Amino acid sequence: MYSKILLLRFPPNIVDKAIAVNLVKRFDLSFNILKATIYPRKEGMMVLELTGTKKNYNLGIKYLKNIGVKVESVSHDIRKNDDKCFHCGACTAVCLTGALYIERPQMTVAFNENKCSACELCVLACPANAMEVNFERGILE
Amino acid sequence: MAKSTIKKSIEEINRKIKDGKVIVVTADEMVEIVRKNGPRNAAAEVDVVTTGTFSPMCSSGAFINFGQGKKPIKANQVTVNDVPAYAGLAAVDIFIGAAEPVEDDPLNKVHPGQFKYGGGHVIHDLVSGKKVKIKGKSYTTDCYPSKEIRKQIRLKDLPYAVLVNPRNACQNYNCAVNMTDKTKYTYMGVLKPKAGNINYATSGQLSPLLNDPYYKTIGMGTRIFLGGAQGYIAWDGTQHNPAAKRRSNGVPIEAAGTLMVMGNLKEMDPRWLVGVSMLGYGCSLAVGIGIPIPILDEEIALYTGVSDEEIYTQIIDYGADYPKGDTKSLGEVNYAELKSGSIIFNGQETQTVPISSYSRAREIATILKEWIHSGKFLLGQPQRPITSI
Ligand code: SF4
Ligand code: SF4
Numbered sequence: 001m002y003s004k005i006l007l008l009r010f011p012p013n014i015v016d017k018a019i020a021v022n023l024v025k026r027f028d029l030s031f032n033i034l035k036a037t038i039y040p041r042k043e044g045m046m047v048l049e050l051t052g053t054k055k056n057y058n059l060g061i062k063y064l065k066n067i068g069v070k071v072e073s074v075s076h077d078i079r080k081n082d083d084k085c086f087h088c089g090a091c092t093a094v095c096l097t098g099a100l101y102i103e104r105p106q107m108t109v110a111f112n113e114n115k116c117s118a119c120e121l122c123v124l125a126c127p128a129n130a131m132e133v134n135f136e137r138g139i140l141e
Numbered sequence: 142m143a144k145s146t147i148k149k150s151i152e153e154i155n156r157k158i159k160d161g162k163v164i165v166v167t168a169d170e171m172v173e174i175v176r177k178n179g180p181r182n183a184a185a186e187v188d189v190v191t192t193g194t195f196s197p198m199c200s201s202g203a204f205i206n207f208g209q210g211k212k213p214i215k216a217n218q219v220t221v222n223d224v225p226a227y228a229g230l231a232a233v234d235i236f237i238g239a240a241e242p243v244e245d246d247p248l249n250k251v252h253p254g255q256f257k258y259g260g261g262h263v264i265h266d267l268v269s270g271k272k273v274k275i276k277g278k279s280y281t282t283d284c285y286p287s288k289e290i291r292k293q294i295r296l297k298d299l300p301y302a303v304l305v306n307p308r309n310a311c312q313n314y315n316c317a318v319n320m321t322d323k324t325k326y327t328y329m330g331v332l333k334p335k336a337g338n339i340n341y342a343t344s345g346q347l348s349p350l351l352n353d354p355y356y357k358t359i360g361m362g363t364r365i366f367l368g369g370a371q372g373y374i375a376w377d378g379t380q381h382n383p384a385a386k387r388r389s390n391g392v393p394i395e396a397a398g399t400l401m402v403m404g405n406l407k408e409m410d411p412r413w414l415v416g417v418s419m420l421g422y423g424c425s426l427a428v429g430i431g432i433p434i435p436i437l438d439e440e441i442a443l444y445t446g447v448s449d450e451e452i453y454t455q456i457i458d459y460g461a462d463y464p465k466g467d468t469k470s471l472g473e474v475n476y477a478e479l480k481s482g483s484i485i486f487n488g489q490e491t492q493t494v495p496i497s498s499y500s501r502a503r504e505i506a507t508i509l510k511e512w513i514h515s516g517k518f519l520l521g522q523p524q525r526p527i528t529s530i
Binding site for chain 1: 252330333340415417418482495500
């Protein structure tokens with residue numbers, strides 16, 4: 001399972017095409033539109049969350065680029081919600097940068113955001129749903 | 142010649158609790174006391190050792206009676222926040238199980254599924270004081286004419302809600318590795334390919350049943366810390382296996398004893414009952430349990446002095462072996478090694494990852510110690526022993 005939030009920019013000639021529907025039909029991806037706008041010069045912008053297998057996700061992105069859509073990733077950061085984290089340690093298995101680590105001997109789990117690459121692996125792996133994604137402010141306004 | 146042996150009864154310890162004279166220590170503090178002073182002196186000094194564990198425990202749930210509406214119903218299909226509950230019980234009685242996912246959950250259709258909401262989350266929402274939505278359907282009878290019931294209700298307004306967990310507090314558990322070349326998503330957490338990590342699940346020297354390996358002091362009726370309230374041991378748990386292999390110190394080296402526990406859900410606390418989502422596996426409930434071990438004699442003092450170095454478990458391949466029903470051990474490791482953060486496995490330094498919270502386990506043992514010191518928690522007298530060997 002793979003999921004990412006993307007900002008898509010459509011040139012005027014393809015705004016009307018049912019692109020999102022194709023992503024579902026051809027690549028078995030599901031999407032959640034967070035924002036969509038058409039600008040006066042008829043170019044379009046859409047922020048959507050795309051979910052599916054990693055392979056299909058990559059195929060979907062290729063398809064978008066081929067038909068002329070500009071795909072940008074939305075900058076975001078990861079935070080640890082300390083009200084939810086119960087310090088199990090499970091996230092340290094997936095965090096490859098060492099941003100999440102166990103403090104010994106007290107065996108509590110700490111988060112060093114300077115080391116975090118925002119890969120989001122911990123967001124799915126945390127059983128308590130304590131790792132949260134925060135998006136660049138303004139993008140969804 | 143040995144000095145007179147120490148024998149204490151639960152009544153005597155309870156008298157000390159009432160008189161404010163009881164000495165209680167946590168299981169990790171007891172390790173040092175027994176090491177320094179020996180089990181005989183430890184038994185003379187200490188009356189109760191408190192233990193703790195905080196971990197996802199799938200075999201958990203709650204019996205709820207949600208009360209009739211205006212016209213009575215014999216509800217036989219019930220959901221709580223769209224999570225199906227077992228309703229094959231009298232009229233408006235249900236059992237909501239921690240591992241039940243919400244009705245339209247995509248499960249593992251896109252693998253690994255996220256299992257964002259399930260029975261464990263319902264229980265967490267209830268103890269958090271949130272309103273839950275109950276929907277019930279039924280065929281009609283002469284005495285129960287209603288076909289449908291809908292309610293939004295809070296825990297405090299439910300006529301009855303009791304946590305009944307058929308298998309908690311596992312005495313010991315395998316640790317998990319993945320020998321395949323694909324990431325595996327298991328109830329033991331995420332396992333990276335090619336033995337990328339080894340995950341382990343118990344709280345080691347703090348774990349309740351590792352401190353009383355033959356269940357000599359506990360039984361049905363033992364009062365415990367459960368979900369932040371006072372609960373009870375009800376029976377042996379499902380898959381209770383006292384015949385598991387043990388070391389000479391009595392401590393099992395593989396999965397062994399389990400307990401069925403219960404308590405009043407209305408008194409419990411969301412900090413100690415947390416709904417969890419195990420990626421690619423399912424929903425569950427993290428349950429906080431602490432058991433007080435009365436130090437009745439020197440032998441029990443020795444047991445509770447057990448340290449992480451003396452508790453061993455088996456490394457099992459959850460990539461290829463376990464799914465085939467093969468649980469052969471790829472190696473034996475103790476909890477001090479596991480807790481250190483890495484071990485040498487097949488000649489390679491391998492990361493070890495806990496999936497059970499040691500810091501919360503210690504917090505439970507400490508709370509239980511305070512409860513007993515303050516006199517508000519008396520030891521329960523076991524009415525029937527837990528099956529032992
Ligand atoms: S997996 Fe989640 S709950 Fe566990 S330590 Fe990491 S952030 Fe905290
Ligand atoms: S987002 Fe990636 S790098 Fe950042 S804490 Fe989570 S797992 Fe580690």
